[in-house]
Amino acid sequence: MLVERRYNRQNALEYARRWALSRNPLFVNYTGFGGDCTNFVSQCVFAGSCEMNFTPVFGWYYLNGDTRTASWTGVEYFYNFIVDNAGVGPFATEVRQASVEIGDVVQLANENGDYYHTLFVCGFADDGDILVAAHSDDALDRPLSTYNYAAARFLHILGVRFELSFTSGGCFADLLSGTAIRA
Numbered sequence: 001m002l003v004e005r006r007y008n009r010q011n012a013l014e015y016a017r018r019w020a021l022s023r024n025p026l027f028v029n030y031t032g033f034g035g036d037c038t039n040f041v042s043q044c045v046f047a048g049s050c051e052m053n054f055t056p057v058f059g060w061y062y063l064n065g066d067t068r069t070a071s072w073t074g075v076e077y078f079y080n081f082i083v084d085n086a087g088v089g090p091f092a093t094e095v096r097q098a099s100v101e102i103g104d105v106v107q108l109a110n111e112n113g114d115y116y117h118t119l120f121v122c123g124f125a126d127d128g129d130i131l132v133a134a135h136s137d138d139a140l141d142r143p144l145s146t147y148n149y150a151a152a153r154f155l156h157i158l159g160v161r162f163e164l165s166f167t168s169g170g171c172f173a174d175l176l177s178g179t180a181i182r183a
Helices: 009-019 037-049 075-084 172-177
Strands: 002-005 062-064 089-095 105-109 115-124 130-134 139-143 151-163
Touching (some): 009 115, 037 062, 037 075, 037 115, 037 151, 037 172, 075 105, 075 151
Antiparallel strands (some): 105 115, 130 139
């Protein structure tokens, strides 16, 4: 039986602040191989959810560079998973910019409408500008307004689903320290 719980925005934020300007050795760095932005955001969302979806092809998980889904590292695949997920793991809905909270996700598109970059919301400037953390072009507390993009979509993470029978000792401490991935 699936049960919903709160997404831990504080854990996701702490993870983003710890790893935005460096790399967690538990994960492959995809900078130079298509980009590391969605990989980093997936790590942040995982830190706030501690739940992966091991559905082959359409799930959302990472065990190592060879055992992962496209949704962990691909902009469009991540979007499709997080907004359509009715199973285990985090789930989100697309919202207006004004509804974004710390721990949410922003994706940027070019003039052709192709989404190419995923960012993690880590705060807000005094003027209301969204502050983001990102990889590929590493950033922490970078104002969204400093990016050059044609369109943006904002993904508000609503919660996390898990199997009621699953008991977990937690994953956050090992993930944050870069010592183990435990789903």
